[in-house]
Amino acid sequence: MSRPGRDDSPERLYTLTGGRSSAGSDALDLVTLMVADRAPAPGMQSEHAAILRMCERPTAVVEIAAELRLPVSIVRVLLSDLLDAGHVSARHPRPADPTHRLPAPDLLEQVLVGLRNL
Amino acid sequence: MASATSDRPAFDQPSARPALHATSDNGVKIVIVGGFGVGKTTMVRSVSEIRPLNTEETMTLAGESVDDTTEVSAKTSTTVAFDFGRISLDQHNVLYLFGAPGQERFWFLWDRLFSGTLGAVVLVDIRRIADSWYAIDRLEAHGTPFIVACNDFGGTAYSYEQVREALDLDPAVPLVSCDARSRGSSKNVLISLVQHVQSLYATQESAS
Ligand SMILES: Nc1nc2c(ncn2[C@@H]2O[C@H](COP(=O)(O)OP(=O)(O)OP(=O)(O)O)[C@@H](O)[C@H]2O)c(=O)[nH]1
């Protein structure tokens, strides 16, 4: 038994469109950390208010989705509303080292140290 | 899958999710991919500081038919659930572990998860090796660093060579065994992955 040759990859048949996500919010990675820049105000959309409460401390996009029990794509839309209004800021993950397309060595070392300390 | 009710927490205790450091500013991703029931959620739970949470991505797949312009492009919306856990590594870095189903029809979720990921762990039950072929193909195609971890369910014993051959693994890809129920063992799998990425980096450095 061994792994057969490369199969017909489905990407050739399909193009991914961003679902319901709006322009710009695609820049929000699942692990982008969101931080509230203001407190929720009365009359705010309840999801927006819930996000602001949750993001008093940094909270990842994916955690917001899980806690609100909403699909990630919907949460991206809500977050881009809040970003546009200046109510939250985004701490984006460090991009890979461009020449190596791998995480930078100092980050790898930090991850290793963190894991060893578990 | 439906029997794994523990995978679907009730979300009745949001306060059970401890807050991150105010200084946390860098989310790091590792994906654990593998077939049904191979132990993905178990591994996430073993090392996570939060109870594994479950969420879903909805994707719209638009049919693309380049040659046949008469065909109306089909649009389907697919929802896929995945679970994740979290490890605060230090004052700045937070590691998120994603458990992703290994079935072929979820490829679009992986491409999302894999982009920008530190690397992936392919979790394999050696009694059902073929379940992981597709995931390995996709990781290779995507260029995402990965290691293979054989989850030990007891019983059948295969040699590393046999498993490597059945997976058609590149000799540079580490193959480790683990018990996903054990925190120490799962932690070692993650450490092996990071060390593998470090060695890839070093190899590229010396080649250039
Ligand atoms: N003996 C043994 N059992 C394990 C191990 N890891 C997981 N299990 C058991 O295998 C079953 C499936 O584990 P899960 O972690 O739910 O697997 P999964 O990959 O998340 O499954 P799906 O999300 O349904 O695809 C559970 O009953 C686990 O307790 C292991 O290392 N050894």
Ligand SMILES: [Mg+2]
């Ligand atoms: Mg699971």
